[in-house]
Amino acid sequence: MLIHPWDAAQDDEEWRSWLRTRDFGQIAVNGVAGAAPVVVPTHFFYDGDAEVLLHLARPNPIWAALEANPVAVVSVHDDYAYIPTSWRSDSPETGVPTSYYAAVQLVCRAEIVDDKEGKAEILRRQLAHHQPAGDHGEVAADAGPYRKMLSSIRGLRLRVEEVRAKFKYDAHRPAELRERVSRGLAERDLPGDAAALAHQRRRSATATS
Template identity: 50%
Template sequence: MLMHPWDTAHDEDEWRAWLSRHDFGRPSVNGPPGEPPWVQPTHFLYEPEPGPHGRVLLHPARPNPLRRALEANPEVLLNVVDDHDFAPGRWTAPEDAPPEHGTPTSYHAAVQLRCTARVVDDPAEKAALLNRQVAHFQPEGGTAPAAPGEAPFGRLLSGIRVLDLEVTGVRAESTDAGNKPREVRERVAHHLSDRDGPGDREARAHRLRRLATG
């Protein structure tokens, strides 16, 4: 992922706060020799501890090729992208230039987590980690916990593998015209509000947070 200096996260707190609002991404692993990488879109749970960068939990089905690939190489790259928008050129033109001289630009925010995977197959540990994920996505409860040998989900545990990903490195960026004057960045945020298309409100909120911090 190319990152210009003006696109990098302001600090660790910024990318952690952004990631806390996002829990769907694309973990990628090395494919077999001669094959492209394998990518699996999935929900995940990011936890800021343990370790300096935290960990990620997810649970692919047992036949998922992700699991087989990790037995050969445990390295994973989890890519999370959101708050994206397209800005027409007239939005980004310099103050002293005609609108048609502006550059049409695509913007986004992204966090890439480099991880080392541990495949969890012990039924008790697998159930405990799975229950943590369910509690994140369904904090109101209403679903019985998974427990080995107990109904209703004990018999289903053999059909999944929990991946416990230790985060070993982080790359975080936000392409939000950080190399342009503040008035241009504010103008783009204003136009996002006017356009109010799919994803524009979320993208605008992200832009305003970036403007408020630098």
């Protein structure tokens, strides 16, 4: 992912606070023997620091890819909007359209978890995150509703080794252009426009200050 200096996260708190409210993304792993990459959409639990936890079905093709190369990327993007030509210029001949979006990629080293207790622990932590009300029943290796299904899944512990964070909202462009884009987003009001507008205004204010 190309990250220009003006699109980079202002600090770790910016990307951490954004990712804290997102728990669905894609896990990308190199394909085996030159095959296409394996990309798996999935929910996950990120501890906010150094570890991502999840589980997937045993037949998933990701396992062979990880056994060949344990490097994986957890990729999350959101708050995106298409910015048309006319919003970025007074003339169609000089305007260049773009995309606004926020994205975080966690480069990780994977550990496959196959023991029953290890898988139960991953399930406990995921369910505690996704169902904090506790309405998920007992999660244990030898008791509760999940014990018979543990053999059908494998767990993943992903140790975060690098973070790539990008907030692409024209923070480097002139104030007049940013204001024109702000008006366009507010008036169009498509899904994603409000979140993109909030990022654009927040980062514009920081750039101005």
